[in-house]
Amino acid sequence: MSTTAAPEAISQGPSFRLSAEQEEIRKLARDFSDKEITQQVAEHHDREGLFPHEITKKAWEIGLMNCIIPEEYGGLALGALEECLIAEELAHGCMGISLAIMANNLGIVPVKLSGSEEQKQKYLGQLTEECGFCAYALTEPEVGSDPGGLGATAVKKGDKYILNGVKRWITGAGVSDWYVVFASTDPSQRHRGVSAFIVEKDHPGVSIGKKEDMMGQRASYTCDINMDDAEIPVENRLGEEGTGFYTAMKTFQYTRPAIAAGAVGVAQKALDLCLQYSLERKTFDTFIANHQAVQFMMADMHRDIMAGRLLTWQCAWMCDHGISNNVEVAVAKLFTSDNAMRIATDAVQIYGGYGYSREYPVEKLMRDVKVTQIYEGTSQVQKIVIGRAIIREHAKRMGINPKEIG
Ligand SMILES: Cc1cc2nc3c(=O)[nH]c(=O)nc-3n(C[C@H](O)[C@H](O)[C@H](O)COP(=O)(O)OP(=O)(O)OC[C@H]3O[C@@H](n4cnc5c(N)ncnc54)[C@H](O)[C@@H]3O)c2cc1C
The missing domain is CATH 1.20.140.10 (Butyryl-CoA Dehydrogenase, subunit A, domain 3)
Known part of the structure; x- marks a missing residue:
């Protein structure tokens, strides 16, 4: 019996070869990384703890940022595999600068997963119209690995939710226009009582804490988000109450x-x-x-x-x-x-x-x-x-x- 698989079996089986388009994306990211994230640039941002505004803008212009946003909101509709190709090449240049470019995905994915059509149009559309940033805010000073027991609370009052609490270690929060914040609408239910909200930096009661002085990935702007009786419109709840976890x-x-x-x-x-x-x-x-x-x-x-x-x-x-x-x-x-x-x-x-x-x-x-x-x-x-x-x-x-x- 022959041990060689028939050609049709091979074509139907798993492929370890990237498509021509994926190879092109990989090359684009590699060339960008080699040209824009040189050793000198990486060292400078690391030493100074500088957020790479100019580099992120260039990455946005050539389509290396926010690539997973669907076409109907102005995005390129690339997949997770293409994102991996880009992430690897950018991190080869500098992982801190790569994080500054890639971290928007943490805000984009929850909106893609649970957002209403209006929320997607508004918030994902914003990111494709101009180079902006968003963040994902789950961790708190007392809560990291066990996010079921969040301390941040959200209480519905009329057409608003009142959010209180602190979110810690939030990547990109210092430069972001909006954040997906997870807070408890029913603390007695632990993870089943967690809800998600799109919180804008200018919503009343929202402020940013000090920048973390980190060991590595120092080009990324990580800090606290404080919510002190923050007023978030009801239409900014992401999905139903209790589905945030x-x-x-x-x-x-x-x-x-x-x-x-x-x-x-x-x-x-x-x-x-x-x-x-x-x-x-x-x-x-x-x-x-x-x-x-x-x-x-x-x-x-x-x-x-x-x-x-x-x-x-x-x-x-x-x-x-x-x-x-x-x-x-x-x-x-x-x-x-x-x-x-x-x-x-x-x-x-x-x-x-x-x-x-x-x-x-x-x-x-x-x-x-x-x-x-x-x-x-x-x-x-x-x-x-x-x-x-x-x-x-x-x-x-x-x-x-x-x-x-x-
Ligand atoms: C640079 C940076 C960027 C970050 N960006 C974000 C962000 O954008 N958004 C966000 O929400 N969060 C962010 N985080 C937070 C990060 O996700 C948390 O730090 C992480 O989940 C760990 O939580 P913790 O720090 O509270 O550690 P803890 O949960 O307190 O854990 C402390 C130690 O105990 C261990 N441990 C805990 N529970 C168990 C267990 N049951 N069994 C075995 N070991 C256990 C942990 O593995 C760890 O070693 C960021 C953190 C850093 C450092």
């Missing part, structure tokens, strides 16, 4: 692939730099690339970059085909972020003492990539998602009552 969690199925892709981009940058450096630096009369210990570190990097990229593309592909990817995206984010952190650390090792200097590029990669193990769900939270899912699935096959499973 679903919107908040479902959003991650669409946005985590790009975080994973960003981690792959940083890891690839680390490997590229190591390949270059190890063929310049000599010890014991030979390039350090010829020492097997160094070679093995780079081989491990290459292995995990390849595997991480495929996991990322797979969960993005699932997103684009309407297939729930809860576990796959958790695996992709966990794998790519943990490995990118190790790869960046090994890159510092391969650079030796110079790796520890801010005059060389690898220490920044280590600082930048650390947060991929924290935001949009920590690595521990991803393990909880994966562990519970596989245990539940197996318990079902064994006929164990699901109530007995945590």
